[in-house]
Amino acid sequence: MATRFGGRFSPDMPDRDGRRAPSPPRLHRLASRPKWVTIAATPFLLGAFFQGPLDMVTDLAAFGVIAAAMWMTREGLAAEAAYDARRVARRPAIPRKLFGGVLTGLGLGLGAAEPGAALGAGAIGIAGLALHWLAFGADPMRDKGMEGVDDFQQSRAARMIEEGEAHLAQMQDTVAQLRDRQLQARVAMFAATVQDLFDRVRENPGDLSAARRYMGVYLVGARDATAKFAALYRRTEDPGTRAAYETFLDDLEKDFSARSDRLLEGDRSDLEIEIAVLRDRLAREGVRPRTDSETGPEPATPRAVTSQDARTLDDLLTPDRDPAKTRR
Incomplete structure (x- = not known):
């Protein structure tokens, strides 16, 4: 049977003091997607050299903008992973995924740009922005665990x-x-x-x-x-x-x-x-009864006045007093 190799400095193995080696940085579950989007945009790069000067510049710009968008998106995913891993965190100062989505739409619009087809290129760019949001989600927009903190x-x-x-x-x-x-x-x-x-x-x-x-x-x-x-x-x-x-x-x-x-x-x-x-x-406040360890013995509750013979104010205010003796 194969035996897993492990030593003091192997990942997830305790050292001589019983401590564990640091775990690798947590990656976002979507961290691999920007790479595939960049690969999908390579036709802009490869096809640029078989066109005229203006179209070549446009396609190269489209590929460069999409590559920059995916880099920005990857940084946004890393920031979101760090945000999720902490109990207390501020929202990212720069919404990188939002900027990545805008650049993605701009790159697709450049790639689809043709004379007299500006409206269609704009629609493709907006669709690219929407698809980016569906594929990668939004940036964290709220601070976490910082309620009441100076x-x-x-x-x-x-x-x-x-x-x-x-x-x-x-x-x-x-x-x-x-x-x-x-x-x-x-x-x-x-x-x-x-x-x-x-x-x-x-x-x-x-x-x-x-x-x-x-x-x-x-x-x-x-x-x-x-x-x-x-x-x-x-x-x-x-x-x-x-x-x-x-x-x-x-x-x-x-x-x-x-x-x-x-x-x-x-x-x-x-x-x-x-x-x-x-x-x-x-x-x-009487919401929670005190336990014996929290309080001492309960004070004696005064006996209620039940005699019908009480005739004076003193008899009413002094329940332990016998009204019959008072009349005598």
Whole structure:
């Protein structure tokens, strides 16, 4: 029976500390469609060289516009996949799929353009725009999971996360130049741990102050240390240097993971406080009965006045008082 190969740096395999390698980026389910649309537009490119100068320029322009539209659409699908993968996300700043649809209609209209047939070319362009919308859908147009979040704080967090992701990208690019798959996988695991911290801050921008040092100073230090290690290891290939760098990544990764866990525990504590306050309010308003652990013994309920012999106001207001004794 065949046995699947797996090791420390194999995808979806735990390493020596029980951690898993980072999962590959999530692709949109329609990510392959733009390629086929571009291939379908190749007749414009191939047939352009068998026509007159004006028709050749028109067909080349049609193919170029459609290719650009599919590139824009592919970027829009990638942005939508990232939007769907996150619990808290802003809508894409640029509606790439919308622009891709407009360019698709323009390209088809150019390809169908003929003297005296402008109306027909325009109809084909509009049909191409509609078909693009049916094939790829619309861009996300609303923010997700950001109800009640301070826009200023959210903008600060997004800016810090963007800078941190740039530092991570520089680290990965530097290690990729060494052409060492194990080191590349190790840095990718560290990047995945840092992304967990980024996700915590995305979901709760109020945690930015507690994570600012990790997202700024520590990542800049890791980037600079990676550049120095790569320059030294490229010349010497010293195993001791490599082991020291991996130990450095291990320690830094533990710090980032611990910070993420502390932020999560803080969120859990805030949730428990909110639940306790809500329960207390409901109990005071009589919507929810208090439990024995929440309250002490119930106060004695005064006995209702049932005697028909009460004749004075004092008798009515003092139910424990015996009216017969009062008359005596």
